[in-house]
Amino acid sequence: MSQRSSRKKIAELESYYDRAEVCGEAANAHFKAAIQTRNKAMVERSDMVICCIEHNSGGAYTAVKYAIKLGKKVVNVALVEE
Secondary structure: OOHHHHHHHHHHHHHHOOOOOOOHHHHOOOOOOHHHHHHHHHHHHOOEEEEOOOOOOOHHHHHHHHHHHOOOEEEEHHHOOO
């Protein structure tokens, strides 16, 4: 996606939603790394991470491992018993 089309898409989202937040790091990253970059930025900005992970692979799992490494509090609702 070109920078011009990215800006157009962002403008469309901002006009539709009351508030839109764009992760600058992810927006500037290669498209194949954008989701991982966004997840990392979210973890770094968070005090606590709430997730629903039922297996030991994938992007969410990687983000939670990163959160644990940074000492963030992690709550996995998949493990919470009713």
